[in-house]
Amino acid sequence: MNFGCGKGSFIAKLAVQNPNINYLAIDIKSEVLGLAKRNIEKEYLEAKREIDNVLLTAYEIEIIQNILNQKDLVDRIYINFCNPWPKPRHNKKRLTHPKQLEKYKIFLKQDRRNIL
Numbered sequence: 001m002n003f004g005c006g007k008g009s010f011i012a013k014l015a016v017q018n019p020n021i022n023y024l025a026i027d028i029k030s031e032v033l034g035l036a037k038r039n040i041e042k043e044y045l046e047a048k049r050e051i052d053n054v055l056l057t058a059y060e061i062e063i064i065q066n067i068l069n070q071k072d073l074v075d076r077i078y079i080n081f082c083n084p085w086p087k088p089r090h091n092k093k094r095l096t097h098p099k100q101l102e103k104y105k106i107f108l109k110q111d112r113r114n115i116l
């Protein structure tokens, strides 16, 4: 999983280097997902590979528990440079806020949950 994937440069490289792992990259902004799609296509073209292990979707990660559950058995979640939301009244929106981390535990593999 790559939450808040933005323009997708990170997930594009990671996914092309790890053909045996499936990735889901999510961002709330469909306009950045357009750029992410192009970045992924470029990486796979250069590697002469078909895109077969990465999906992009637009979704609000604050309600991620509505589309992922304990049957999903997620290995890893990458969150790079999330929006800092520095004002105290906004900081619950940060993708690494403890309230958010509790939600992620629901769909992480059991042995991964205590890392959070």
Ligand SMILES: C[S@@+](CC[C@H](N)C(=O)[O-])C[C@H]1O[C@@H](n2cnc3c(N)ncnc32)[C@H](O)[C@@H]1O
Residues within 6 Å of the ligand: 003, 004, 005, 006, 007, 008, 010, 026, 027, 028, 029, 032, 059, 060, 061, 062, 079, 080, 081, 082, 083, 095
């Ligand atoms: C600072 S950017 C970092 C983008 C990328 N991870 C990188 O390292 O270049 C944060 C990204 O998280 C996305 N984001 C922030 N809050 C989100 C939320 N609640 N649900 C989905 N995406 C979110 C933003 O749209 C933005 O693309």
